[in-house]
Amino acid sequence: MRTDTDPSPGAEKTATVAGPSPGAPDAPVRQLPAADVYTALHTSRRGLAPAQAQERLKRYGANELPRARRRPVWRELGAQFTDLFAVVLLVASAITFLAYGLQEPREVGTLQLAVAILAVVVLNAAIGFAQEYSAERTAQALEAMVPHTCRVLRGGERLEVPARDLVPGDVVVLEAGDAVSADCRVVEAHELAVNNAPLTGESNAVGRTADPVATGPALEARNCVFMGTDVVAGAGRAVVYATGSTTEFGRIYRLAAAAPRQKTPLQHQVAVMARRVAGAALAIGALMFAVRLPTGQSVVSSFVFALGVMVALVPEGLPATLSVSLAIGVRRMARRQALIKRLLAVEALGSTTVVCTDKTGTLTQAEMTVTRVWAGGVTHAVTGVGYAPDGEVAEPGPVRELLRVAGLCCDARLVAPAGPRERWKVLGDTTEGALLVVAAKGGVELEAEEEAAPRVTEFPFDSDRKLMTTVHKAGAGYQACVKGAPVELLARCTDREWDGRRGQLTERDRAAVVAAGDELASQGLRVLAVARRELDSPRPAQDEAESGLTLLGLVGMLDPPRPEVTDAVAACRRAGIRIVMVTGDHPLTGEAVARRVGIVQRPDPVVVTGSGLDGMGDEALDALLAEPSELLLCRVSPEHKMRVVTAFQRRGEVVAVTGDGANDAPALKHADIGVAMGAAGTDVAREAAAMVLLDDSFASIAAAVRLGRAVYQNIRKFLVYLFSHNIGELVPILAATFAGFPLVPISAVQILAIDLGSDVLPALALGAEPPEPDVMDRPPRSRQERLFSAAVMGRILFLGGIQAIGVTAVFFWHIGASGIPFDDFTKDTPVYREAITMVQAGIVLSQFFNALAVRTDRQSIRKVGLLSNPALLAAGGFGVALMAAISYLPPLQTVFNTAPLTAGDWAVLAGLGTLPLLADETRKAWLRRRDARRKGAPR
Known part of the structure; x- marks a missing residue:
């Protein structure tokens, strides 16, 4: 037979057979x-x-x-070799192996270079795979719902x-x-x-x-x-x-599976950067090959020389540094109860410009709570949140009878926590759970009341009557306890009893009750009326039990916001992030919660329902989202959520979507960053999301955005650090070429030793820098903003240029001081070996001080403290120690063709190495003075 799972309007039609065998009727x-x-x-x-x-x-x-399809491990590992940097280096390694085979005589250095380049690619792939695999497998450990x-x-x-x-x-x-x-x-x-x-x-x-x-x-x-x-x-x-x-749950699962996974802004930026750097490396390498070939050099030697130039431009350590830096962000977020399933999602959080959040379980606690009790023109406030009977009713005496009757007219039961980590729960209807809790807060001992007035019959809630009635033995007679919708119950009341005084329910009284109900409803509260009637029979007719009632009053309840959400929303607002509530709930309820947590602050938010979205074309929807108004989308379906996310993305927004239900899964997957609830969320939502909040707290989103922004800042720091020394490696090679020097001032193997041996650890330490104090007071960066902005490129050229001038000068000074003609130099000339060792050591020492310089954009290193990042100092010390080993240990001297340096050589190089730090401190001081002048404030 056909399935009975017709989708909601706009959903795909389900044609899968859900019932057994043929012969079933056509009707669902x-x-x-x-x-x-x-x-x-x-x-x-x-x-x-x-x-x-x-x-x-x-x-x-x-x-x-069905389990989500996951690529086999071998394919996940193989994907690490498709990065453009990896492809360029693999091609370079293959050609270098070929060059070694064509050389006569064959040079061991060429073979060492080919093996070293291949080893770099394998190392980067292993690190990237390990980080991604670890994050993914951790996510899979979450329990299914x-x-x-x-x-x-x-x-x-x-x-x-x-x-x-x-x-x-x-x-x-x-x-x-x-x-x-x-x-x-x-x-x-x-x-x-x-x-x-x-x-x-x-x-x-x-x-x-x-x-x-x-x-x-x-x-x-x-x-x-x-x-x-x-x-x-x-x-x-x-x-x-x-x-x-074939279930409704499964339909939404399939909808989520069909949604494409969006690339993060960092993925786009890294891809653009890789193309440009690889293109520049190939172009300059080809130019150097063309320049060297007419000088009489062999084709193979000219190629090896050009390859050294290309290797100098490709940041071999960048993929590994990027992966591990993102992994550091993952671990930091895990300490804040945010599990990141994909490494690049860390940075995407820092780019977020719009958060589409649902309400139940994300902003609220998914626990109904009575906050107001009204009787006789007086509203009694109720403290406490959730199902724990902690709190009190203001002046409970006048409403004690109301609370007693409401508590007796319930089938739900409160369940106390079984352990220190558990919470109070309700077994049964959550609305009734809220009534049991408020009765306890008002001093009503319900167990004693139930013993004194045992239930003898009941009339269950019915959506037509909108009432529930229970009949209890009360002394010599019987009593009907009734609760329900205020309009329906008020129509059945003839009397009222307020503060122990009973009287006829006049038209004025009725108007007061209606006005009180409207006032409570306008606050986003769900309102119930409570009444009772004295009876003679234990088995009255339903009409008899529910007519001629005595009204006791009203109760107003809501699903309370999480206490930490207000501060989190305020932090997102300061950070320039727009928050849009997207919920399946009623507009009045959604607006009330949005006001309580600070999403809505103006008197006139724009509220659009799912049916309203159905009537909008794409242009109308784009115009709606372009308005700077406070926006609430209510009564929406999964398809509506996905359409809204897509519309925001069309406008260039970086969209985060929060949710816990299966109905949120399609939007979670389609968003730039999907954020699912880990404790109360469904398995479908967790599967679709890139991030899972283990504590279900919206506040963790604000913390994660802060950390995500710090990750992006740190990525830029180590990009400046890594690319600036590439200039220091390239310029001496170019200078030697145009000066007619027959050998390279630094070999490709030395460059690889710097890139992987001396530079990776300091770059990782820069990736662990904590967020700057004002990171959440800045607007989110544009999706179009380049990773290599003009400011970043300017700083790379500034710091790299100082390094390049220093090491180039050291090289030619040492070569020139020997008095040996250029044409007489060979690889084995001691002076040449000393000179290239000084170039390598000069770059390593310069990078040590460069790492200190790039820790901040404007602040002086003295303000943040030289010792405030001990990992950076340790990493820099390791690089210097490795350089000393390359200079002094005979086995490494053979591999790198280096020579021992004197104490005087180290002193000269250390002096040159401090120049980038001193120059950058001068630049920062000038920027601070300029900003102070612009603000008209003293420095």
């Missing part, structure tokens, strides 16, 4: 009477026979969502079976507190209510019925329950009609 099972459902799904009230269940399990497959077991009837026997073994036709037994394991048609309902928040975003309990309903969106069918939701009240039985990926 929700339109059938309960008795006919068994026939339609080829089962019975006793459930399937065990043999039938096994046959259907083979036929329909396990009741589980779908329950592991459920209760079914099979052959008339009640059994507990694994949820994955459910099949269409199984009769499921449902009770308060159960998680629903498949999409089912309810056939018996006893005050049954479910929480559909994971699918719809609305946290209110929704009553279920066994009666047939008219056709319409599946999620609105009151006689169906869905995978991933929870039973919050009552009991019932239901017949499974859809399992696994």
Whole structure:
């Protein structure tokens, strides 16, 4: 038969067969009477026979969502070699191996160079793979949400079976507190209510019925329950009609799987940078080959020379440095309860310009709480948040009877925490849980009251009446306790009792009650009215029990915001990040919560519902998002969320989306950075997201944005550090070429030793610099902003130029002081070996001081402290020690063709090395003076 999972408007149509075999009626099972459902799904009230269940399990497959396809490990590792830098170096290594084979005689140095370049590529790939693999596997360790077991009837026997073994036709037994394991048609309902928040975003309990309903969106069918939701009240039985990926939960999962994963701004910037650097390296290498060839050098030697130039320009250590720096950000965020699944998502957070956040469970605690009690014109405030009975009702005496009656008219139960890490929970309807808590806060001992007034009968909540009534033994008579929608209940009241004084309910009183209800509702509160009636019979007719009532008052409740969210929203506002609430909840509720947490501050926010979005074309939607107004999107579907995210991205925004339900998954995946809740979130949401908040706190987003911005700043710092010394390596080679010197001032193997041996660790230490104090007071950078901005390039040329002048001067000074003609120099000439050793040592020492210079953009190094980053000092010391080993140890002298340096040589090089730091301190001082003059303030 056809599935009973018709999507909501705008969703894809599901054609997958969800029920058994042919012969089933054309009408969806929700339109059938309960008795006919068994026939339609080829089962019975006793459930399937065990043999039938096994046959259907083979036929329909396990009741589980398909695992996300992951590339095999070998492919993930292979992907590390497709980076443009890696490709350039692999080609260079291959050609160098070829050059070694063509050389006559063959030079060991050429073979060493080929092996060294290949080793660099392998090392970078190993580091990048290790970091990505570690982050991904950590994310996979999160538990799935779908329950592991459920209760079914099979052959008339009640059994507990694994949820994955459910099949269409199984009769499921449902009770308060159960998680629903498949999409089912309810056939018996006893005050049954479910929480559909994971699918719809609305946290209110929704009553279920066994009666047939008219056709319409599946999620609105009151006689169906869905995978991933929870039973919050009552009991019932239901017949499974859809399992696994054919469920509503599975439909959203497929929608999320189809959404493309967006590239982060850093991915775009690194790709652009790699193309430009690789292009420049190849062009300059080709130019040097063309210049050297006419001088009489052989083709092979000219090529090896050109290759050295190219290697000098390619930052071999950059991929590894970038991967490890992002990994440092991952670990820092993990300490703030934010699990990053993809390394590049760390930096994307720092680029975020828009956060689309849902409400329930993200901004709020998903725990209904009574905050106001009204009676007789007086509003009593209630303190405390959540289901813990901590807090009090202001002046509880006048409303004690109201609280007693409200507490008795409840089926839910409070569950105390079983351990120090657990919280109070509600077994049953969350609204009733809030009433039990407020009764306890008002001093009502409900257990004693229930013993004194035991329940004898009840009339469950009905969506038509919008009331619930319980009848209790009260002394010699009986008493009806009623709660429900204010309008419906007020129409059935004839009296009122306020502050212990009973009287007739006048028109003036009615107007006061309506006004009070409207006032509470305008604050975003869900309002219930409470009343009672004295009865003579324990089994009154429903109309008798619910008429001639005495009104006791009103209660107003809400799902309270998380206490830390307000500060987090304020921090995002200061950082120039726009926050848009995107929720499936009612507009009034959404606006009230948005005001409480600071998302809405103006009197006239723009509120658009899902139906309003359906009526907008793309141009109208773009115009709406372009307005600088405070925007709330309510009653939206998964398709609406994805459309909004796409529209923001069209405008060049970097979009973060938060969510915890399966309905959030498509938007989470499509966003630049999807942020899922780890504790209360669904497995579908966690799978789709790039970041998971282990503590479900929106405040962790603001902290993660701060760390993400710091990561980008640190990436720029080590880019300046890495590329500035490339200039120091390239300029001496170019100077030697145009001066007619036959040999290179620094070999390709020496360059690789600097790039990987001396530069990587300081670059990593720069990547661990803490965020600057004002990082959240700056606007987010534009998506179009280049990684190599004019300021960054200027600083690279400034610092690299000083290094280049120093080491070039040292080289030619040492060569010239020997008095040996250029043409007489060979690789084995002692003076030449000393000169190239001084060039390498000069670059290493300059980079040590350069690392100190680039730690800050404007602040003096004296203000941040020379010793405030001990890892940087240690890394720089390691580089100098490695350089000393290359200079003095015979085995390394053989590999690098170096010679021992004297104390005087080291002194000269140290003096030249300080020049970049001194020059940059002078530049920073000038910038600070200029800024002070512009602001008209003293320095």
